[in-house]
Amino acid sequence: MDLDSLTIDSARTAIAERKTTATALAEAFYDKIQKDDPQIGAYLILSKDRAMETAGRIDRLAAQSKDLPPLGGVPVGIKDVMVTRGMRSTGGSKILGNYIPPYDCTAVARMEAAGAIVLGKLNCDEFAMGSSNENSAFHPVRNPRDTSRVPGGSSGGSAAAVAAGMAVVALGSDTGGSIRQPASFCGVVGLMPTYGRVSRYGLIAFASSLDHIGPLARTVKDAATVLRTIAGRDPMDSTSADVPVPDYVAELEKPIRGLKIGVAKEYFGEGLDNEVRNAVEAAIEKLRSLGCEIVPVSLPHTEYAIPTYYIVATAEASSNLARFDGVRYGYRARNARALSDMYRRSRDEGFGAEVKRRIMLGTYALSAGYYDAYYLKAQKVRTLLTRDFDQAFKKVDAIVTPTSPTAAFKLGEKVDDPLAMYLADIYTVTADLAGIPGISIPCGETHEKLPIGLQILGRHFDEATILRVAHAYEQARAS
Amino acid sequence: MKVNEQNVAYVADLANLELTDEERGRMLRDLNSILDYIDRLNQLDTSNVAPMAQTLQRYGVDESKQGTERFAYASRDDIREGLRKSLPHDEALANAPESDGIFFKVPKVIER
Numbered sequence A: 001m002d003l004d005s006l007t008i009d010s011a012r013t014a015i016a017e018r019k020t021t022a023t024a025l026a027e028a029f030y031d032k033i034q035k036d037d038p039q040i041g042a043y044l045i046l047s048k049d050r051a052m053e054t055a056g057r058i059d060r061l062a063a064q065s066k067d068l069p070p071l072g073g074v075p076v077g078i079k080d081v082m083v084t085r086g087m088r089s090t091g092g093s094k095i096l097g098n099y100i101p102p103y104d105c106t107a108v109a110r111m112e113a114a115g116a117i118v119l120g121k122l123n124c125d126e127f128a129m130g131s132s133n134e135n136s137a138f139h140p141v142r143n144p145r146d147t148s149r150v151p152g153g154s155s156g157g158s159a160a161a162v163a164a165g166m167a168v169v170a171l172g173s174d175t176g177g178s179i180r181q182p183a184s185f186c187g188v189v190g191l192m193p194t195y196g197r198v199s200r201y202g203l204i205a206f207a208s209s210l211d212h213i214g215p216l217a218r219t220v221k222d223a224a225t226v227l228r229t230i231a232g233r234d235p236m237d238s239t240s241a242d243v244p245v246p247d248y249v250a251e252l253e254k255p256i257r258g259l260k261i262g263v264a265k266e267y268f269g270e271g272l273d274n275e276v277r278n279a280v281e282a283a284i285e286k287l288r289s290l291g292c293e294i295v296p297v298s299l300p301h302t303e304y305a306i307p308t309y310y311i312v313a314t315a316e317a318s319s320n321l322a323r324f325d326g327v328r329y330g331y332r333a334r335n336a337r338a339l340s341d342m343y344r345r346s347r348d349e350g351f352g353a354e355v356k357r358r359i360m361l362g363t364y365a366l367s368a369g370y371y372d373a374y375y376l377k378a379q380k381v382r383t384l385l386t387r388d389f390d391q392a393f394k395k396v397d398a399i400v401t402p403t404s405p406t407a408a409f410k411l412g413e414k415v416d417d418p419l420a421m422y423l424a425d426i427y428t429v430t431a432d433l434a435g436i437p438g439i440s441i442p443c444g445e446t447h448e449k450l451p452i453g454l455q456i457l458g459r460h461f462d463e464a465t466i467l468r469v470a471h472a473y474e475q476a477r478a479s
Numbered sequence B: 001m002k003v004n005e006q007n008v009a010y011v012a013d014l015a016n017l018e019l020t021d022e023e024r025g026r027m028l029r030d031l032n033s034i035l036d037y038i039d040r041l042n043q044l045d046t047s048n049v050a051p052m053a054q055t056l057q058r059y060g061v062d063e064s065k066q067g068t069e070r071f072a073y074a075s076r077d078d079i080r081e082g083l084r085k086s087l088p089h090d091e092a093l094a095n096a097p098e099s100d101g102i103f104f105k106v107p108k109v110i111e112r
Helices: A009-014 A023-038 A048-063 A104-115 A158-163 A181-188 A220-230 A272-290 A302-323 A339-350 A353-366 A372-395 A416-426 A429-434 A462-477 B005-014 B021-043 B077-081 B089-093
Strands: A043-046 A073-080 A119-121 A169-174 A189-190 A212-217 A260-264 A294-298 A398-402 A438-445 A451-458
Touching: A009 A023, A023 A043, A023 A048, A023 A073, A023 A119, A023 A372, A023 A438, A043 A158, A043 A169, A043 A398, A104 A119, A104 A220, A119 A158, A158 A169, A169 A181, A169 A189, A169 A220, A169 A294, A169 A302, A181 A189, A181 A272, A181 A353, A181 A398, A181 A438, A181 A451, A189 A220, A212 A220, A220 A462, A220 B077, A260 A272, A260 A372, A260 A429, A272 A294, A272 A398, A272 A451, A272 A462, A294 A302, A294 A372, A302 A353, A302 A416, A302 B021, A353 A372, A353 B005, A353 B021, A372 A398, A372 A429, A372 A438, A372 B021, A416 B021, A438 A462, A451 A462, A451 B021
Parallel strands: A073 A119, A073 A169, A260 A294, A260 A398
Antiparallel strands: A043 A119, A169 A212, A189 A212, A189 A438, A398 A451, A438 A451
16 A cells, blocks of 8 residues: 555545555554654654554444544544643653643544544644744654755644655644645645634643644645544633534535635745746636636735734743743753742753743743833734735635745754744744634645645635635646 | 843843853844844834734624623633533642652742
8 A cells, every 4th residue: 555645535445445454554654654754753752552542443343344433544643732641742842851641632632533543743843933843852854855955844743744654644733834834845735724713722832822733634635624523612722613614525526616816916025936936826827727716915014924923922932831840740950959940940951942032032022111012013913914814805715825935945054043934934924813724735846846835825714715726726736 | 232131131030041141142142133123013003003912802702792791602611510620639740840749849939
């Protein structure tokens, strides 16, 4: 069986028809991980016992010729910012290096309840802070297409595992682009749902008003299947929305002819690589040829998105990360003289450079005398950025943009320049700030065979439309 | 320069970080470079714009109601009915760097 091209349907059907077993399939994935992952570094933790237990359950159903659940026997990976009961969960950080959570993240529990086999936990930037996966406290991830390049971040392990055939689908998280940008760099599909569409219970908090869980997959249909599984109200997260969950998979087949697709000039300005521009423009022409109406729109505040994001996200992070104090769980520095000394040294030794930088920036933005100038100002500009989308979505059903201004960059290229690294998210952060859904799908390659991503943004709770456009484009591109 | 060495030391103190001399120097450089970039927000007049704390306030909230009733959608059934079961004691302590089996243990709180 070719693990690189398996989809949810093909894996599940092969098990249901007894061509293989969930156990054998999981074993094959573990063999592949053992062989290939030393070159990539996608996995931090393998959970074979737990995987084999679920696989056994699926195999017993298959042996009795019972219907398999929607993800029955499908091997998946989980970004290690989602906690798993009894299984080490690190957030990519040394400070949680030995943390064994007493509960499961809702999204992970829903995946397993739907029959998914959790192979293990995937590498990521520490606390999901980064755009290259080089901020992992353990080791970087390499792009399977070119191991001298980054896979993107912060869900770099998730994107690389799916791209390299070491998981059929993976869960990632997106706070400023952390699902869509690595999907773009690794040539896979990455979906960030609407804020509140998927419960955040059990997602290690980075910035609570911006954090989203979503799938990375090889096909749009697989992303739709995963979203259908994990979406919906969860009493354990008061910000999860009580909005009905449509059958995203059934909705994929609806025609896209007549849909209005917006193109915003602000996403095609300075800094956009020419090869990326050409690929995205060709994709827009393809959508036109499929019967969509292409409509120019304006999102005039776009240039303010990165500065707004780096105030809001770091302010929330400085507050969320205050919980790491070496008392109840996590790393504690040895031989501290007194409590305050223990706090400081535990945090100093436990956090990496980028996390400290963001805690410092966020604390500064919230501190007396600077709150109005920075945090309040950024919250107001967030309103303006959201209004831009409200206006645009009065005229169009979806907006297409490049996912990232460039294809994957080299390891080490931006590590010494935080601002340059932040600008890698210039086309993705706005959707997080506005809370709207976005998907990145492959739309071509550079002359160096590096994948290019097309981003499709939609209205709040209208994942169905962006998935439908993405699916139609994906089918047209394949034929 | 927006922040100086004293600011860095003050903010590190607020954030319960110590930072080495090298880290402080680097932080001074990085924070100033990022804050310079963030300065462009001042090009916008936001005097009549309401701040936005999160996006979901537009969903589920019953704007016709006041106080906690407005946010009724967000309360949990198990909380409404009474106290949710807490974690068993041993599980709550299982990840503690130091405990005596009943309490979390920490170094002395007051220095003499």
